[in-house]
Structures are given as structure tokens and as C-alpha cells.
Amino acid sequence: MTSIPQYSLTDEQLAIRDMVRQITEERIAPRAAEIDAKGEYPHDLRKLLGEQGIYGLAIPEEYGGTHTEEGCGTLTLNIAVEEISKACSSTALTLMVAELGTLPIRIAGTEEQKQKWLPKVATGEWSSAFGLSEPEAGSDVAGMLTRAVKDGDEYVITGSKSWITNAGIADYYIIFAVTDKEAKHKGISAFVMEADRPGFAVTSLEHKMGIKGSPTGSLSFDEVRIPAENLLGNEGEGFKIAMQTLDRSRLGVAAQGLGIAQGALDYASAYAKERKAFGKVLTEFQAVSGKLADAAIGCAAGRELLYKAACGVDRQDPGFGAMSSMAKVFCADHAMKTTVEMVQVLGGSGYVVEYPMERFMRDAKITQIYEGAQEIQRVVIARSL
Ligand SMILES: Cc1cc2nc3c(=O)[nH]c(=O)nc-3n(C[C@H](O)[C@H](O)[C@H](O)COP(=O)(O)OP(=O)(O)OC[C@H]3O[C@@H](n4cnc5c(N)ncnc54)[C@H](O)[C@@H]3O)c2cc1C
Structure with a gap:
């Protein structure tokens, strides 16, 4: 291991870094080449990271994790991502997405939504996905076409997403959709969509240059109905x-x-x-x-x-x-x-x-x-x- 000066970390952060480093060297590094060659999602390593409380680094204490802002939890989480990435970027990405797919709930969710969705990600039982990009809206997010129309106490989602990490693996997806076309970026709303909703499909998976153990795919929504209570924050805040x-x-x-x-x-x-x-x-x-x-x-x-x-x-x-x-x-x-x-x-x-x-x-x-x-x-x- 190359010796370079380290940022000043707390004893707890050093202990977590050393624990993740050991797991990476002993369990993750030996699997990395195979995961890449077979392009397989590392279910075994996800189970391991869940058991070791590593996904919990992305989830606040009140919802089953160990993340605290006072304890600089974002730093601790990213030290873990750094350590795992030294051996296997695909496995590291499972941890990164545990944060990406829960942050919208942490930022805008109600107490009930947080209690419902976060604890099972903390244990690794559930995985999440973040559905923002579309074929015509990558860097230009506000150009998205997927729409959500309110119908009684439900929203009906129609459209597609592309490049979504964890496609086909995720138990739920954060979906961004247009609820008011005229309002441009202020007309986009965020929803939580369970993977088993009728009308939802993963239409294709990409063949990629790297991170081959992480599935990236396109999603389609054919009048997918989700309860209005799955809206995050208010309409237009997406x-x-x-x-x-x-x-x-x-x-x-x-x-x-x-x-x-x-x-x-x-x-x-x-x-x-x-x-x-x-x-x-x-x-x-x-x-x-x-x-x-x-x-x-x-x-x-x-x-x-x-x-x-x-x-x-x-x-x-x-x-x-x-x-x-x-x-x-x-x-x-x-x-x-x-x-x-x-x-x-x-x-x-x-x-x-x-x-x-x-x-x-x-x-x-x-x-x-x-x-x-x-x-x-x-x-x-x-x-x-
Ligand atoms: C493996 C993989 C996983 C991904 N996972 C997810 C995911 O989980 N969820 C999700 O929502 N998205 C995901 N993405 C999408 C990713 O975030 C987009 O690919 C990225 O934002 C770029 O968008 P684009 O591909 O449409 O490129 P474009 O927007 O078409 O950009 C093409 C090029 O033009 C440049 N460009 C565009 N606009 C400007 C500008 N104004 N000024 C200067 N340069 C500009 C870009 O920087 C880029 O170099 C993933 C993509 C990949 C490849």
C-alpha cells in the first residue's frame, strides 16, 4: 500500500476505513475480475456489504443506518466507496446507488416515506435506482419528456428513461417526470415507484466499456399508476x-x-x-x-x-x-x-x-x-x- 499523507480522520472513521479495506482485500478483490468478465451483478458481495453494515453508511441513524451529519457521515461513506473502488468499481457502485436512490427521500420525503423506504436499503435487503436521464435529456435534464398526470389519488406515468443504474435489480425507482409542461424545470416532480407496478418494464440493458457488474438499462412506463402518496415533496420540486x-x-x-x-x-x-x-x-x-x-x-x-x-x-x-x-x-x-x-x-x-x-x-x-x-x-x- 502506498504511504501518502492522510486527511485527519476520527478514530471511528479510521476503524470503518480499515474494516472496509480488509473486506475489500479479502473478499471483494478476488471477485473483481470475474464480475467484470461475466458482467454479473455481485449479489454475494451485496449480501456481504449489507451484513457488515456498509450500506447503512448511506442511511441516517433514525432509519436503520449509521449516517450522521454531525459525524461527517458523507465523508465516512465516501471513504468506504474509495476503499472498495480500489478493487472493484461495480461493487462500489452498489454502495453509491444506495446513497443516490435514497437521497431524494432523505431530502424531500415525509417521515412516513422515510420509514417505509430507507431501513431496508440500510440492510441491503432492498436496492434502489435513480431515474433522471432520458434519451433526449442527459445533461439537459429539463428537456425530459416522461410525464405524470394526476388522476384522483393516483399519478399515471408515461414515458421512458435511459442509462439507469440498477435497472432490473432495484426494488424501487426514484422517477422524475413532468407534471406541468409550461413551467419547464419548475414543472418536474419526483416520485417513488415500486418495481412491480403494472405497465413498468426494463426494455434493454447496455453492453458497456466498464463497470460491467452494474446493470445499466432503459425503462419504459406505459400508464404506470402509482399512489399520490409516492410523490416526494410538492409537485414542481423534482x-x-x-x-x-x-x-x-x-x-x-x-x-x-x-x-x-x-x-x-x-x-x-x-x-x-x-x-x-x-x-x-x-x-x-x-x-x-x-x-x-x-x-x-x-x-x-x-x-x-x-x-x-x-x-x-x-x-x-x-x-x-x-x-x-x-x-x-x-x-x-x-x-x-x-x-x-x-x-x-x-x-x-x-x-x-x-x-x-x-x-x-x-x-x-x-x-x-x-x-x-x-x-x-x-x-x-x-x-x-
Ligand atoms: C453507465 C452509466 C450509468 C448511468 N447511471 C445513471 C443513473 O443511474 N441515473 C440517471 O438518471 N442517469 C444515469 N446515467 C446517465 C448519465 O448521467 C448521462 O449519460 C450524463 O449525464 C450525460 O448525458 P448524455 O449521455 O445524454 O450526454 P449529452 O448530454 O448528450 O452530452 C454529450 C457531451 O456533450 C457535453 N455537453 C452537453 N451539454 C453541454 C454544455 N451545456 N456545455 C458543455 N458541454 C456540454 C457533455 O458534457 C458530453 O461530453 C448513466 C450513464 C451511464 C453511461
């Missing part, structure tokens, strides 16, 4: 709920990127200390050791930015949204750059599936795209200046 969610959850993507970069660096530096060329180990060549140093610098810097942003979210510091965008951009770009360079450090071994490096590189790319592409984050940051 866009605000989505943005408030993403301000927090994109730190998970930053943590995933950071973990991938650190995992790639750890592997490459161990390899470079053993591998010989021209009678010397690779670390004796400055062209190689410089790549390792640059990777370590970026991980240390990214970690400081991420950890500071995570605590800022919990304290609701002014400008925490822009800070979380900065952490996401920095860590995701560093993940991509580092994994490309660490493939290079391994030479031919970096390019083949017998070694984890090409998987790290494929997995890194998504961190620059989802939960708001890098270009959109830079727009958010620039606007805050």
Missing part, C-alpha cells in the same frame, strides 16, 4: 430535489475515481518494484518512477479536495455544490489519466486481462461521464466564481 441529490452524490463518483486511481497506483508501484528490464527494476528508471510520483501527487490532492467537500456537504457550507463539482472533476480526470499511465508502467501486461490494469482503465472512464459530465461540472464551477 428538479430541485434532483440537483440537491447530485450535489451530494457526485462525491461518490469522486471517491470512485480516487479509489480507482489509488488502486491502479498501488498495483503498478508493486509491479514496478519487481519487474526488471536492462538488469534493473523499473522503479530505477526515472521515466517510470515519475509516473508513479505524479499518480501519488494527484491521489493526495484529490483526497484532500474530496474529504473537505464531503464535510462541507454535511455542514452545508456555502458553495458546497461547487466544491463537490471540483472534487468530482479532479478525481475523475485523475482516475482517467492515472490508469492510462499505469497501463503504460505495466507495458504489455497492462493491456491484458490477466492483470487488473486494463479493467481499471475501462472503469475509470465512466467517472468523467455520469452524475453530470465533466464539462457540465466546469460550467457549475465557473458560475460560482
Whole structure:
């Protein structure tokens, strides 16, 4: 393990980090290549993370989890995401989605809604999904076409969603739909939809470059009826709920990127200390050791930015949204750059599936795209200046 300066963590956070690190090394890392090769959702590891209370890091104490804002729970959660991502991004994503698919309820749900939906995610019994993107509305969220029409004490949802993580796995989906077309982004509302509602279908699953153990799919809604009590907040508050969610959850993507970069660096530096060329180990060549140093610098810097942003979210510091965008951009770009360079450090071994490096590189790319592409984050940051 590369030794780099650590942000000042509490004893509890250090204990959780060490516990997750141990589980990752002993149980998750040995499964990672197989999950990737077979493109299989890691049901076994989800059970394990549930049993170990790791999904509970995303859920407040009052609803069966261990998350507290005073204890900087967003930081603790993201330390766990970082640790798991050092070995398996798909498994880390199951934890990230436990946050993404519950934050809208935490932010806007009634006490009854929180009691109903959150505790079973904390144990890993249920999984959730976040249905915002559509074929014609990715970065431009307000361009969504899925609509929800009130009919008595129900809403009728019609339309489609694309790119939804946990498609076909989730027990419930947070669905964003237009309730007032004229009001544009102020006419979007958020709902909780159970997966077994008639008229709902997962229409296709994507074949992806990376994070292959995480199903990503398209959803269709053919006059799906849901009770009006499944509305989160008030009509028209959906866009605000989505943005408030993403301000927090994109730190998970930053943590995933950071973990991938650190995992790639750890592997490459161990390899470079053993591998010989021209009678010397690779670390004796400055062209190689410089790549390792640059990777370590970026991980240390990214970690400081991420950890500071995570605590800022919990304290609701002014400008925490822009800070979380900065952490996401920095860590995701560093993940991509580092994994490309660490493939290079391994030479031919970096390019083949017998070694984890090409998987790290494929997995890194998504961190620059989802939960708001890098270009959109830079727009958010620039606007805050
Ligand atoms: C594996 C995977 C999992 C995903 N999981 C989920 C999920 O669970 N839930 C969900 O709702 N969505 C999910 N998404 C969707 C993801 O958030 C979107 O793909 C992403 O927001 C980009 O939207 P888009 O693909 O439509 O790209 P587009 O919006 O078409 O953008 C294409 C390119 O143009 C750039 N661009 C667009 N507008 C601007 C602008 N104004 N200024 C500068 N550049 C711009 C973008 O940055 C990007 O580089 C997932 C996507 C993938 C691939």
C-alpha cells in the first residue's frame, strides 16, 4: 500500500476505513475480475456489504443506518466507496446507488416515506435506482419528456428513461417526470415507484466499456399508476430535489475515481518494484518512477479536495455544490489519466486481462461521464466564481 499523507480522520472513521479495506482485500478483490468478465451483478458481495453494515453508511441513524451529519457521515461513506473502488468499481457502485436512490427521500420525503423506504436499503435487503436521464435529456435534464398526470389519488406515468443504474435489480425507482409542461424545470416532480407496478418494464440493458457488474438499462412506463402518496415533496420540486441529490452524490463518483486511481497506483508501484528490464527494476528508471510520483501527487490532492467537500456537504457550507463539482472533476480526470499511465508502467501486461490494469482503465472512464459530465461540472464551477 502506498504511504501518502492522510486527511485527519476520527478514530471511528479510521476503524470503518480499515474494516472496509480488509473486506475489500479479502473478499471483494478476488471477485473483481470475474464480475467484470461475466458482467454479473455481485449479489454475494451485496449480501456481504449489507451484513457488515456498509450500506447503512448511506442511511441516517433514525432509519436503520449509521449516517450522521454531525459525524461527517458523507465523508465516512465516501471513504468506504474509495476503499472498495480500489478493487472493484461495480461493487462500489452498489454502495453509491444506495446513497443516490435514497437521497431524494432523505431530502424531500415525509417521515412516513422515510420509514417505509430507507431501513431496508440500510440492510441491503432492498436496492434502489435513480431515474433522471432520458434519451433526449442527459445533461439537459429539463428537456425530459416522461410525464405524470394526476388522476384522483393516483399519478399515471408515461414515458421512458435511459442509462439507469440498477435497472432490473432495484426494488424501487426514484422517477422524475413532468407534471406541468409550461413551467419547464419548475414543472418536474419526483416520485417513488415500486418495481412491480403494472405497465413498468426494463426494455434493454447496455453492453458497456466498464463497470460491467452494474446493470445499466432503459425503462419504459406505459400508464404506470402509482399512489399520490409516492410523490416526494410538492409537485414542481423534482428538479430541485434532483440537483440537491447530485450535489451530494457526485462525491461518490469522486471517491470512485480516487479509489480507482489509488488502486491502479498501488498495483503498478508493486509491479514496478519487481519487474526488471536492462538488469534493473523499473522503479530505477526515472521515466517510470515519475509516473508513479505524479499518480501519488494527484491521489493526495484529490483526497484532500474530496474529504473537505464531503464535510462541507454535511455542514452545508456555502458553495458546497461547487466544491463537490471540483472534487468530482479532479478525481475523475485523475482516475482517467492515472490508469492510462499505469497501463503504460505495466507495458504489455497492462493491456491484458490477466492483470487488473486494463479493467481499471475501462472503469475509470465512466467517472468523467455520469452524475453530470465533466464539462457540465466546469460550467457549475465557473458560475460560482
Ligand atoms: C453507465 C452509466 C450509468 C448511468 N447511471 C445513471 C443513473 O443511474 N441515473 C440517471 O438518471 N442517469 C444515469 N446515467 C446517465 C448519465 O448521467 C448521462 O449519460 C450524463 O449525464 C450525460 O448525458 P448524455 O449521455 O445524454 O450526454 P449529452 O448530454 O448528450 O452530452 C454529450 C457531451 O456533450 C457535453 N455537453 C452537453 N451539454 C453541454 C454544455 N451545456 N456545455 C458543455 N458541454 C456540454 C457533455 O458534457 C458530453 O461530453 C448513466 C450513464 C451511464 C453511461
